Amino acid sequence: MRKAPPVAHLLYRIGRASAMRPIVAILAWIVTLAVAAGGFLAFGGTLTDSFSIPGLETEKVTDQLTEEIPELAGGSSRAVFQTESGEPFTDEQKQQVSDALAAAAEQTGSVTGVIDPFATQQQLEEQTAQLEAAPQQIADGRAQLEEAQAQLDAGQAQIDAALPELEAAQEQLDAGQAQLDAEIQQAKDAGAYELAAAQFEAAQAEIDANQQMLDESLAELESSQAEIEAGQEQITAGLAELEAQEAQLATGAEVAEAAANIRSVSEDGTTALGLIQFDTNVYEVVQEDKDAVIADVRAATPEGLTVNFSADIATSVEGVMGAGEVIGVLLAFVVLMVMMRAIWPALMPIVTSVLGVGVGVATALAFSGVVEMSSVTPVLGVMLALAVGIDYSLFIVNRHRQQYTRGMDLHESIGLANGTSGNAVVFAGSTVIVALLALNITGIPFLGIMGTVGAFGVGIAVLVAVTLTPAVLGLIGHRVLGRKARETRGAAEHAEAPIEPMRTGFALLRFFGAVVALLIIAIPALSMRLGLPDGTQEPTDSTQYIAYKTVDEKFGEGVNGTLLVTAELPEAVADEELLAAQADVVTVLMENDDVSAVAPAGASEDNGFLAFQVIPKEGPGSESTVQLVEDLRELSPLEDGTVIGVAGEASGNIDVSQKLDEALPLYLAIVVGLSIIILVVVFRSLIVPLIATLGFVLSLFAAFGVVTAVFQWGWLGSLFGVHDPGPILSFLPIILTGVLFGLAMDYQLFLTTGMREAYVHGMDARRSVVAGLRHGRAVVTAAAIIMVSVFGGFVFSHIALIRPMGFGLAMGVLFDAFVVRMVIVPSLMHLVGEKAWWLPGWLDKILPNVDVEGSALEREHPVPHAEDEAEAAKA
Known part of the structure; x- marks a missing residue:
């Protein structure tokens, strides 16, 4: 007989000790939360909205631009002014707009200047005249x-x-x-x-x-x-x-014609685009400065005029919990109440998980002063830690309730639940942590930080589950059961009924039906396009959405996706030859059908490096703009040796999306390989890991499919608040892959370990499948519903970046838990039969005994009526 692993014994002792001295454990976590909060307040830094990746083509061009033409190095944001009457601006209103922009210019720190739209338009018209x-x-x-x-x-x-x-x-x-x-x-x-x-x-x-x-x-x-x-x-x-003047005029006319569609005041005179210039990339400007600029401009904008701001300055992801997230947690509480039929055990997983979220997120944010951290990172940490924290606590509470119902001593039951289900929680949490930490392998810094923070939050959730949960269970004592359950505690009626295997024909039908359904759902994933938010994903009444749509309507959608194109000439030219050199590049750029306008933006001191503003015909997230960036880069070098580069916000977003798209197959391969290795160790089988991994891939691509259908195609958009379908969030697929892998392994562990335990104890392979389902179905169902509720709450988040992430995770969990783990895996294992547990003898000898379910520990601390159940199972 194999002994229980040391980890199971350790968790047993921790659980029992925490249950017997609950106040100590609870106070320890409260102190930990206070220390984490203090660390955040003392050392927390500024979060960034940037998703840049060092080494990308846009970054290289931007660095060269900074060196050659420093005045173009900083970022700029738009303030979109409109008359409420729909009539052209009066002279008085023009002056009021200038004064409002001047208020932003008075800001100290990040703001370096403003550009008056009317003065700019007047210059353009004078040049045209x-x-x-x-x-x-x-x-x-x-x-x-x-x-x-x-x-x-x-x-x-x-x-x-x-x-x-x-x-x-x-x-x-x-x-x-x-x-x-x-x-x-x-x-x-x-x-x-x-x-x-x-x-x-x-x-x-x-x-x-x-x-x-x-x-x-x-x-x-x-x-x-x-x-x-x-x-x-x-x-x-x-x-x-x-x-010479005629030649210069022809050249100037050619350049002017190419820039004819670039305006700062709309043709009907009702809309003006003011620019607020910063000393650095707008996404790196602290939110306080952005908010101050917006407040000052709005305060200086009089009645009769409206002002809205572009997404780069107006979008904020501050605040980790909104109404949608709270509703998700409330739904989780309802599920727990239905399952537990008692308020204390239903409330406890939520309370402990919230405390764990506080510790994890506050601790992570305390390092934001020394590590560049994306604004969405702590939100992802909250989402993951909250969901898995509730589930992990639920697994332990549910095991304790089962044991305590059957008559086991309170503290003994808590310790055993912590050593068995707690052991599975540690192992399941470890798989999630490893999958998230593996995001660092992609070589994408902000993604690695997101994975690391998420992994830290999950780690805290595991620690809370195996230390604080037993303490609270010890504190509430017999109230872990409802009144009716307490009255019949220890009775033989709580033993499980005999098991019958499923029918083979039924298993075949379920298997093929589920696989075909998931494959059909996954079809939209074949057309998935990646991108970053551009303002159209925000609520329709938000300032960034209104600004984007106004620019689209009054100036053309390409203005929202302006590119910055550079040209490094073979040799520097004299001042009198500069216009001709610019015209040559403009002519080449305008030959592309997807270019709407081109205008010179600057030149280096020696006239050897030129910059151009290029307006695409469509918006930043369109396929034509993505193709345009690729086409412009393929032009380099030109016939005369001129080197072309492409930069700008739209270009940077495209580069990031393509880099993430390229990283996904590698990461998926790593995760799949990791999945197989982990499951071979856990289940001591080669077939079960293969079935589990293929099921994970199915549920993952089905999740990709529904996300694409809703957020890119716009299906059921009104139901999920998708008013402007567009590309999928560029880092969503890779995040979904990591998180869903960890969660899929959770459910695989809690269901299939029961199957293996029944098989090892002498039950035939097909009956053991049903035994495992019966053992873990209720808790996994509740856990999955809770996970879907929590993630689903983020679908209606006040943060646009989080919505598709919450939706994808909710759908992924739904497909994996209810279709893959409870339908496909059991059906296929029934069809495979005894071969499901085949393992070469030499491999069996070298594999470690992890005993995830803690069956060896359970034999050392038997549960009442367990022997009767074992005999019934063999019958």
């Missing part, structure tokens, strides 16, 4: 140059006409001078020069005067020619300048 007026200005300049050219041509024609006459006159003067010189020489030769000298001198003087007049005329012509040549040079330079 300049571009529209430029062609006429160039045409006027060309006409003036043409007129000047005509004048020059006329002057040149006059010069060209006068020059031959002057040349002819020069020839005549030269001939007259030659003739005079010849006559003078003849006179000198004849000795008659003195007689005619006066005549000769008069003739020479006349020739000299004519020569002087001719020289002056030639000088005038040369001066006119020089003037004409200078004028021609000016006209040529003017024409070259006009041609």
